[in-house]
Amino acid sequence: MGDTRLGKTITASGGVCCSPALSGNEALVNSTQRSRSSYTENNTRMSVYWKSSWPKILCIFSLLCATADSADQFQLEPLNSTVLRGTDVRFNASVQGSWQVMTWTVKDLLVLTIRVSGEITSSSQRFSAEFCSAGDPSCVEFTLRNVSRGDAGSVTCTVQGEYGSRTAKLNVQESGTVSITGGNQKVKQDEQVEFRCVTAAWFPTPSVSWALNGQPLDTSLYNTSHMDDGDYSNSTSILKFQAVRNTSVDCRATVESLTNPQSSSVFLVVGKKISQAFL
Structure with missing residues (x-):
């Protein structure tokens, strides 16, 4: 072992290490x-x-x-539109700055070209475009007329240059028929009655509801089943309740694009309950 004294390290052999502590x-x-x-x-x-x-x-x-x-300079509105088959749909493209050529495609098919001068080339009379305000190219309104289910999908507006493209989604729905089968009913007071409502040829599946004397019923009071038929949806809804008084019965069906639901109405006539006298 080494001995460290006076800042030196003495090795076992007696040598002194040259590195001071x-x-x-x-x-x-x-x-x-x-x-x-x-x-x-x-x-x-x-x-x-x-x-x-x-x-x-x-x-x-x-x-x-x-x-x-x-x-910010190029916007397309609305970005999502849901309409009924056979109606018209419109999209607005707003451009801040100068541009020369704008194109519109429906499901990747070029249908219309409009130049800043107002010159328009359209593939069909179903497609048209115009400036939102006369002589002002900062806003262009594109119209698709007589919409079909085949038009559903992407609607893309492209402005040549640095603006690029903007894409909106088009949803097309169909309003079918609704009918309460069996027509009006006449029963005695306290009898159980049943009404059946059938909807046909809707897309997508409609929302079905019932109302008595104009008052909507809770969904727990009726049962509705749906069945797809090709590209359409059919429904059957059954309502049961105890007859108390004369009542108007309404079955309603609707989809998002309908302003007012389709409906079918019948009338329930309730006669007085005959009491029996026992001797």
Whole structure:
């Protein structure tokens, strides 16, 4: 074992090591210097990294800003439209800035081209376009007439140049028939009555409801079943209740695009209950 005295290290062979032992203060000073050197080196590396990466970051930031500006300058409304078959649907494209050519496609099929001069090329009389305000090309209204189920899907407006494209979704629904089978009924008071309502040729599946004397009934009071028939949906709804008084009975069917539901009405005539006298 070595003996350390007077700042020297004496080896087992009696030799003296040439490296003197450091005092506590000297060791602390050296450790602090090494830490400062490492900190300076790390800061230098970080500075070089940020300087070399700055052009890339600036480029990404510029692209994001350009995309946001483009989105603000070109808008399509509405982005989702649901209409009945056979009606017309309209979309508005707003462009802030100058443009020359705008195209409209329905389900990836080019149907109309309009130039800033107002010149229009259309593939069919079903498709038309015009400026929202006369002589103002900042807003274009596109109209699709006599909508069919085959038109459902994407409607895309493209403005040539930096504006790019905007896409909306078109949903087409169909209103079928609704009928309470059996017509009017006449029963005695307190008798159980049953009404059956049938809907046919709807798309999508309609919402079916009942009302007595104009007052909607809770869904727990009737049972409705649906069945698909090709591209259409049919429904059968059964209502049962105890006859109390004369009552108008309504069955209603609707889908989102209907302003007012389709309905069928019958009348329930309730006679007085005959009491029997026992001798």
